[in-house]
Amino acid sequence: MELSTVRDAFDRVAKKQKVSSSKSQEVIDQVGHEIEQTVAKMQSTQDSSTPVDQKSILAALKSKLNTISPQNQLEGSQKELNVNLNKCSKVLEKVFNPDISKAYRNVDFDIHILNQIIANHFYREGLFDAADCLIKEAGEPEAISLKCQFVEMHQIIEAVRSRNLEPALNWVSANREKLTQVGCNLELKLHTLCFVDILQKKSRSEALNYARINLAPFASVHMYEVQKLMGCLLWAGKLDKSPYSDITDITHWEKLVDELIQQFCSFMGQSSSSALGVAIAAGVEGLPTLLKLANVMAVKKQEWQAMKQLPVPVDLGKEFQFHSIFVCPVSRDQSNDDNPPMLLPCGHVLCNQSIVKMSRKGTRTFKCPYCPQDASVSECRQLYL
């Protein structure tokens, strides 16, 4: 990606623009100066002036201006600037893809659905003002319950970020059962941070009190963590020199925020990251391939609009893999309920239809295409991915 060529081309333009601008100033000054001089000449010969003198003075001015030729000068510097402007445009077209809408299909997105998706995205990201503004401008109905839940979530997060753990503790104890069900020890983590905070800012005895009330219930299940925290008491005031120094690490707070968001959203039945963000990110990764494909298929516009499945794979990062897809190495078909993946006795996997074909509908044994081990249909087991 030659961004440096873009920068160079643009710097050249900016330079030429300055040159052109100062040239224009110069030219204007020149012309102004000549005229002023002429006026002075005319006024100095006031007493003995005759119309003839005036005529010749003005004629001299006119021919002087002709020689200076300000319009040509202006045009000249502008021409040079234009050349560089055009060069810069060409560089832009070369370095970037000039038209990313080539892969666009003529299907309209329902504006209302899109606006609601955006509003939900704003709620999740805490941009409540923007969400309200959008709903007003677009005239969409408000998703009140969703908004309230996200408002609550952001209040808790804001509080945690300003080191106030109370709203978080309230929420966590209200959802204690659900959290233990998923095996999440958020409550312990919160109390840990609180405990360390007290230990650093207040006295050892206060910290000990706190531990007795809040950490004790966790002792049975999380003995090791509680023991560690008790050990910290010995280093009150010099925790950063203790063997437990990493407990003072401020990244714990951000990690806690992340985990809070994850659990909160999961209880709401939402994903932990914005769906809109994920879809756009997938689009950014996939668009270059789609544009290449659209280019190749440029002539077959009908086919492009009507296709039910993309003809080429669009490689996305691991983070976009949400489903197990099994592709039979023999038939290249994607497996589904009607054609499930089957495990051969040798450990290799083929789709059911391939096995049916190779075994002549179950009448013969066949050889696995990977290792030449024999197999029969009855030895194959269906897999649930």
Added chain:
Amino acid sequence: MEIDALPNGNSPAATSTPSPATTPAGSTPVSKAGQLSESLKLEHQFLRVPFEHYKKTIRANHRVVEKEMSSVISGVSQAADGDLSQDDAVSHLNSLVSRLQGLKRKLEEGNLAEHLQAQRCKARIDHLESVDLENVAEWNNTRVKRILVDYMLRMSYYETAIKLAQSSNIQDLVDIDVFQEAKKVIDALRNKEVAPALAWCADNKSKLKRSKSKFEFQLRLQEFIELVRDGNSMRAITYTRKYLAPWGATHLKELQRVFATLAFRSNTECLQYKALFEPKQWDFLMDQFKQEFCRIYGMTLEPLLNIYMQAGLSALKTPFCYEDDCPKEDPLSQESFRKLASPLPFSKQHHSKLVCYITKEIMDTENPPLVLPNGYVYSTKALEEMASKNNGNITCPRSGLVCDYSEVVKAFIS
């Protein structure tokens, strides 16, 4: 910053790639840096729009200077060729001098405006160069916001666009001022006034001519129709002579068709001509304007959001997304996304990609899939962890089957 595509993260030299995945045999290795570089290539509009704006300002300023200079020069010629008294000549010349001084001031103002726009272009180049593997998450977040502001501006949700840009401090990275220029024209068209639109056409004459645009013609036609609607037949005819006749050479048929409305009244029932009197014509003009506007600034005709969403949804779309147990992390688990994606093609895979139900991680040669006696498949990592915490016992989370770790077999999936 030159970002060259790095080799696949398996080589020891590429230490900065955060996720060196072992790719299945046969698929193209794509490193994170290479992906970054590809995604930057999609940002043509990001640089082109402020650049076009910059060009326009430069050219407009230059035209002002040229015009003033030629009138001053011809003013001098006038004085030299004419017969003025000395006082008149002196005051005439002095007025020319003050015009030049005014021009200097205008030039300085124009210079300032150009400088600001050049700064904006530079800021955007800086922004593109600023992305690296460390701040990529934040940079992507900014990109989402930029895309959303672009959407708001095109849908005319100006307040939301401004709020969003301000709250994330990305005013330099979005084109609100360019769109506000368009807003004036669109609002006027909504009020059935063509004057700002015609002024816009005059401003962009050369570009519109180059793209053989007939937008000005359509505006003139609409003005003509309004004159007919008001019953001003005589004015309509003189209007035609002045403004529509020049277009007759290239667009005769359309001109004739509209001109014939003179014969009808605005409440005509004749379908062909009734359509021309419809208020919908104004909506059509607004759409036309939006298209011409986007074309001139090098913007895509569709909002960036739609372009990226179409690509993303299609790339993510599998038949499994529409099932009830679709994981919540998949955007297509939500009804709204499913609806948007329904007319789009499904994605295609050439190679198996398996995701463990328990850990949500990919099951590949480093973390191979294991098969329980009842056919359910989970990753080695998940089952090893489960076995270590449960005395070597495994419980299938989906079927409930309990078995020993020794009973699982390895599956080989390429």
